Amino acid sequence: MDPEGSRIQDDPDVKIMMAGSTLRKVKSRSWKKQRHFRLLEDGLTIWYKSRWAGRGHSTFSVTELEAVREGHQSEVLLSIAEEFPANLCFTLVFHGRQGNVDLVAESPEEAQAWIQGVRKLIHKAQTMDEKERLDQWVWDWFQKADKNKDGKMNFKEVRKLLKMMNVDMNEEHALHLFTMADKSDTGSLEIEEFVHFYKILTQRDEVWKVFQDYSGDGEKLMLEELENFLRIEQQEGEQSAQHAKELIDRYEPSETAKKQSAMSLDGFQMYLCSQEGSIFKPEHRHLYQDMSQPLSHYFISSSHNTYLLEDQLRGHSSLEAYIQALKRGCRCVEVDSWDGNDGEPIVYHGHTLTSKILFRDIISTLKEYAFKTSDFPVILSLENHCGVEQQTVMAQHLRQILGDTLLTTLLDGQIPQQLPSPQELKGKILLKAKKIGGLEDCNDETLTDEVSDDEEMANGEAESPTAEDPPAGCLKENGKKSKSKLSRELSDLVVYCKSLHFHGFEHARLHAKCYEMSSFSESKAKRLTKEAGTDFIRYNTRQLSRIYPSGLRTDSSNYNPQDMWNVGCQIVALNFQTAGLEMDLNDGLFRQNNCCGYVLKPDFLRDGDTQFSPDKPEGRQGYRPLRLSIQVISGQQLPKVNQKEGSIVDPLVRVEIYGVPQDQAKEETSHINNNGFNPVWNETLNFIIHTPELALVRFVVEDYDKASRNDFIGQFTLPFMCIQAGYRHIHLLSKDGTAIPPSSLFVNVSISEFT
Template sequence: MNFKEVRKLLKMMNVEMNEDHALHLFTMADKSESGSLEIEEFVQFYKMLTQRDEIWKVFQDYSGDGEKLMLEELENFLTIAQQEGEQSAQHAPELIERYEPSETAKKQGAMSFDGFQMYLCSQEGSIFKPEHRELHQDMSQPLSHYFISSSHNTYLLEDQLRGHSSLEAYIQALKRGCRCVEVDCWDGNDGEPIVYHGHTLTSKILFRDIISTLKEYAFKVSDFPVILSLENHCGVEQQTVMAQHLSQILGDTLLTTQLDEQVPQELPSPQELKGKILLKAKKIGGLEECLDDTLTDEVSDEEEIANNDDSEDPPAENHNAKTSKSKLSRELSDLVVYCKSVHFHGFEHARLHTKCYEMSSFSESKAKRLAKEAGADFVQYNTRQLSRIYPSGLRTDSSNYNPQEMWNVGCQIVALNFQTAGLEMDLNDGLFRQNGCCGYVLKPDFMRDGNTQFSPEKPEERQGYKPLRLSIQVISGQQLPKVNQKEGSIVDPLVRVEIYGVPQDQNKEETSHINNNGFNPVWNESLNFVIHTPELALVRFVVEDYDKASRNDFMGQFTLPFTCIQAGYRHIHLLSKDGTPIPPSSLFVNISISEFT
């Protein structure tokens, strides 16, 4: 490969290199002085090109002889720079064993620069605490104590008006760790219930096919329970058909009775419900009374009107709730155990009358209003009962609302359009990336206590309030993705750090942009934040291609809970817009977390 070809390759690799510097590296690698690089020479050239001076500098700071880190020096680095404390003594020999490529260094109990760089670029050297990736939370608390990864209109692959309904959408959501899926059921022409977005041009699929898909994929990624949220628009006959399909296809997987004979005072736990599918729908009566057969299957006009308040689909033009009697099929009703849909009559009414197995759905606008007007009441309500939040009917493009506002008041089932990539799904993926990606995340202790007074508007008033300072030195980027595939186009990257949490924590800061270098840009800029409620905060790193004339182009991102951040020198392995990895793109940062005084 001659120099001209090398220059072209560098452009393809997203680096605009000073011609003199590139020629200097080329000449150094061209040991045979032939004017072109053979394979071994090219490998040498690439090594020089990718040499990480910023990591070399850190290595030099801790190495006595500049050649290697002896065991004590590595321990020193882990204690001081990586803030690992007492674990350092045990961790240092493990790292040498795992990452040191040289047997000689291993025998000396030392780490070479190559081993050091391999450790820092590994998952262990990443920003995400390895132990938090695993299933590590207590899964024996009531369902209401967990955030639950939840999908809205799960059957849609595209928009809400003319999008394609597909079984594939359920498969994708479940594989992504979703634990609450939605089904909109309508009467089909041939006696078989169908699923689509009512009164729109979205395509239709059979209810029974969705249930078969659920049976196959529900527990491939996580063993914890799946909630099937039913938006029921069918007549009694086809409701009974739905009940038959649910019972026959799901069999023992469908939870049809209470776990014990007692009337529940609190919801069962994810642990107790492992491997079970729960139906969320309207129900005749409650779990208290043993219903006798004289009870009518009809729902009163008043209850029907109330129940319609939280239906997501607009009623059909000719439907008059006041005059029509809506009926519920007893067979379908009997399959609802711990997730009975009821109308929300206010927090005071709920405190006095509602049972733990009754739950309400809120539109995003109603939930936002309640969160602002009565945040502490909402948090308290959510310690006992499940709440489901769904996007506004005006979001016909399947866009999403910010789920953080709902998590701030403890809402568990915050349903998003999984098919729509962007900030909101980044936050959802970020929150549920912890705890083994099982779709359940335990809420902070101050959101599980029934007497809690926590309000997201006034975080400083809660017991145990301890704000933290987060300092992020954005050092460098590595092999960032090209945005524009036009030949010769090279990115001008900048990094923005965004904090999502209680209102006081919402914040963003960004670095300056680096001209013409997506290959190995160096910023060395510090961004500082104060976090008032660390237990609820999410941190999102975004890399963009700066553009003076128009909007910056998105290049990559990574989002994680603040509580999962490892301090010290860390790599952030970037993800694409749809949440998939884009190796080897990464950021190199130095993170410090301290008490804010």
């Protein structure tokens, strides 16, 4: 059984890959080494080794790749552009935070064969259905375990394979299954027999039991029986009849059953494991929200220190970090600009040892990648430390490189009473920076309203030198004149996002314009949330606010964004380069609405007269708490945490709720000893959710360890409002937020009124 079939292997480009090529692997200007690369027979694994090194080799799977970039499309390849022409160069881009691989072929033809071949294989991997994916997974394991490559496996090899697959099985039981599968009676399993063995091994009693509850004859679900299941268990109501028919057409492997409009156990399991059977409402994956409201009515996916791939003291500044953030749906990126030695502004983390990149290169990267994942506007948050001359250079680069993409004028020529909508700003890049004067007097050529540092100090308005917004360009409405530290050319590019020092909610209510926005450190934002939560919410209905991590987080760790979302802050900036709970929450919130980077705030965070307070959720109109009950039934093929021979996980599941303070909660199951393959818990966890519209639910699987901290196995986070009730699978993600198929949890979710 070759799940790939012979078709893709017959492709001329794939044939060249299978024959193998010598390619230069490039890590820097000085590190360029020849490696022999080839595609293995499974059509999915790329193998490479040094020509000289003994037996050492490396492999990676095509499923780990996201794309292939052609030509000089990485900093490393740009740095050797004079030595190797673009038509020899290409970059393999991996999912998540795994570093890219830059390669140089010996001829343009060979480069093209690898570029096109890898693209075809990525497309093939992405379009596999559930059955093909599972077959491929089983096939991969067989290949890994068949050490002598004779296409057969004896019992000893199978036992070893089960350990690799995270199964600790009673020897007698394993031998019994092995003998059942060894139809040819040879004492070893060929691939077909191994697939049969795997099927018996993975028969899921818990799915069979649900199937039995609705099947009249225990063999199949007739159309009406499937409808009943969808209506009663999956709570689909009216649409269940139409949906039942679609599911049989889509997931039933047996033609005979299809003709009878029936579903077999195999088809039923395939439906439950598919995206439609997942916990995430399919209709909320698409762009389902109203995108015509003012920008201030949306949460906006936002990154801090976007140029960093690592920590803030010695980390690597990289264009790749911008590409990765934008690909994850980020819609607000940050640039810290400083004067460069040769008149060209540079970007890095000031006064530290982080590497430096040219401002103009970042703008070129932004131009190319800003709208690949989402059409909605990108805000460029400029931390400007440059003198006037290089500010003018920045303005020239912004105009020349971005052209029409950069928004430089009011949309309709009118001074706005409210911010424009994401819909109106589609395909536009907005500059957030200091501005001389306001939109009302943008024709005024005099640089008034600018205060000097000493005046600011005298008024006690200056921020600390480590604050995000340098005080250099702070404006006050007192008519005092001073020499401007702002370049007029740069100032003119700021339209709807004028940075301003925050003077309190009362001052903003009386004087602020909708296009003026302030930045708050996490500690200041936390304090305001506690002291004046409802005022902060009202402020955020009209104006944008940006929150950024404390300057003390030199390791690029993150704060919990939930507290800021609870009061309607839109631009809650996180270090996208740092994996963990906080980025899981960010990915979870923005997983809905087509991952476009904009999520409409609940109505009580958009009403300028709102009475809502996160600390007293019961005080708002329309308060309706819900009961969430999650029966954690089982787990499937959990990844190994410890690669040590013979170590198997002891998994437990924890469900965590993030939302208003009253909703914060965690409940966990007991742990199952030595079974990462098909653990069964059958434990129910209960929660009361007071503000469902703001709640996020995070499922975490850990390897229990009584002596030390549990190891992370996988997680999945989603908004409470996107949960589908019923029997659902949760497809787990790695620490990096990338998929780890076929690892999943099987749960039964029920949501009801709490009375």
